[in-house]
Amino acid sequence: MPSWNKQIARLFTEQKKALEAFVTRRTGSAQVAADLTQESFLRLARLESGQKIDNLPAFLFTIASNLVRDHQRQAMRRERLEVGEPSEELPCDSPSAVEQLSADQEQSLMQDAIRALPEATRQIFLLYHVDEYSYREIAERLAISPRSVEYQLRRALIDCRAFIQARLAGDVRGSRP
Missing domain, CATH: 1.10.1740 (Rna Polymerase Sigma Factor; Chain: A)
Incomplete structure (x- = not known):
């Protein structure tokens, strides 16, 4: 062996x-x-x-x-x-009802702010933020200068911010009925 x-x-x-x-x-x-x-x-x-x-x-x-x-x-x-010791609450990846409601309200408020924009500004805003067109593509599509696109986008953000602030402050002048 x-x-x-x-x-x-x-x-x-x-x-x-x-x-x-x-x-x-x-x-x-x-x-x-x-x-x-x-x-x-x-x-x-x-x-x-x-x-x-x-x-x-x-x-x-x-x-x-x-x-x-x-x-x-x-x-x-x-x-x-x-x-540490496990807590009695189980972790959950999905948002709570309060978080979901808050997100829905924020989205609704933003949609109202976008709807309140003048038609041309709203169209430029949506082409840029939703359809993801570049300044140049928007300018060519609408027959305006890229500089005008930039100005309109800046104006849209300022107007949306003002609309939201007015709505949150309870000022009905900044919102549509």
Whole structure:
């Protein structure tokens, strides 16, 4: 029967890649897998050579599986310590009803402000901000200068801002019925 060190060396050459792939699948990290694979072989090598192990590869994979489980437990503990205890509120990516209502009101207010613009200014504003035309494309389409487009866009922003401020201040003069 070959010596214990020779058995470990042979097992290392035969099983290292398979064991590393196994651990990588379980941990999702090649670096962690390399570390745990090495630790698995070290723990196997530290066993007394007199111990009878019927299936060395299976025993090695069991060691690795236990190391993966330990690693995942430690990661969960670290995460709990960093994040703190879970709150009773579950995180939610969708906006709350209040946030949705606020967004709807803001959108409605902006639409009212755009509708209040003079027709030519509104058309330029929409071509630029909605249809994403350039100054030059708008100027060519409407047969005006790019400078006029720039002026109209600046005017539209000033008028929209004034409309919104007036509406928020409760001044009905700045809004349409």
